[in-house]
Amino acid sequence: MFTHKIDGELALKLVEMQDAERIFELTDRSRAALKEWLPWLDHTKTVEDTKNFIQSGAESFALGKSLNCAIVYQGELAGIAGFNEINEAKQTAYIGYWLDTEYQGQGIMTRVAKALTDYALTERGLNKVEIRAAVGNEKSRNIPIRLGFTEEGIIRQGEWLYDHFVDSVVYGMLKSEWRSEKGE
Template structure:
């Protein structure tokens, strides 16, 4: 599936060892911005910290168990989209994402996820996709809301984020809902 050409400007590509330094630079340049919502930011203190994680991402992809892909916009790495563990028995998965601060507001992630959802439902024949966002992360929540995901509810204090708990909102979209939305 990867690389996945979203449109002329956006491409999703599997993160490979040769992307390590570029990915680390993206993390480092956006560290303060990303740290507001993402727990793993402090664990990435040098490019070497990415070696083991890139191996896991590669293995997951090879085992048909999701992926962690870089989001390239006009051939610049600007973020990532992760298709987490695929529950093949229940035909379900979840999506996570982040985008650099300077790339916000251009519809990059929304466009990429919209195309990805079509692939997940039409090609992989999945039935359910979940996106979870911190309750106060309005920009992140706007993506599933714009794409027609259903707000299933809020898990109170579900994630410890450095020095406080965050409420987590769970959104889901079913294949039948997506097909209905696309046909309109």
């Protein structure tokens, strides 16, 4: 079981089937806020849909292609974060995340993204981590900015959100930049 302690109040753990009801509860109560920026909410209407997400994530994890973690804050599941994709050929991991509205604004996701970046570049030995966020999603865009990621460009109409396209900003962190940032 993958568990990664970040600090005294925050950890990441591999999502398990037993987490399905809590994850669905968080999804459902934050649905309106999450739907503004995430394209999958209309496909997550029941606990069974969340179980399908967990099963699919477990299969992808077993193949080394992704890593879906539950964010555990002060002993409670608070959201999801991880690598939506791990591309070994490109030596790149793509971070994705969402947090229940109750837990936002406390620096949780910045610490989580920092831990995931460190894990990918230091422990996994990958060369690059990317984070993508919609141009208008300031909360998500602020996370890679705080961590010193480089804004690499904008993908025009990079994502379809229910009834319209949004442009996506791509942020990247290279292993060589991460080491120098950490004083190594």
